[in-house]
Amino acid sequence: MSMDKFSITSSSSKEQYIFSERDGEFFKFEVVAESVHASRKVTTYTDEFGIANLFSKLSEFNSPWTGVESWKSLEGEFEMAVTCNSTGHVTIQVKLTQWSSGSEDWHLTVHLNTELGQLQQVANEVRAFFNA
Structure with missing residues (x-):
């Protein structure tokens, strides 16, 4: 079964993380929330199933864990860090970075519950x- 788009929706708002347009080692990531809408093309080069492996590991936890479980793209344009508190509330943090040749770089850190x-x-x- 393959899927060309999926989203993770917040448990506390309408915020969504949307994964789409997978093309070889690339995919499109979007965050859509009340106050922000950003998208970034991400490469999974050298670690095609890294995000799938991260969530497979997370899905094996049947009780809250300590520390941070994370995945970062090779070039650092996409970084995901997942934490869980003692009551089972999970926070998925994503950092997006866009480097430009000039001074118009941008960095965005978002959280989804x-x-x-x-x-x-x-x-x-x-x-x-990810066909993993």
Whole structure:
């Protein structure tokens, strides 16, 4: 089963992380929230299934974990860090960076809330998207 688009929706707002337009080692990542809408082309070069592997690992946790589980693209334009508190509230932080040849670089850090119980479903969709 392959999927050409999937989203992770916040458990506390309408915010979404949208993964789409997978093309070889590239995909499009978007964050859509009340106060921000940004998108970035991301490369998975050298680690095609890194995000799928991250969520597969997360989906195996059946109780809150300590520390940060993360994945970062080779060139650093996309970084995802996932934490969980003692009550099972999960925060997925994404940092997007766009370097330009001049001085118009931008950096965006966003957070999305979900729950420990949602991670299995997310992992299934991530694996389908990356054909992992």
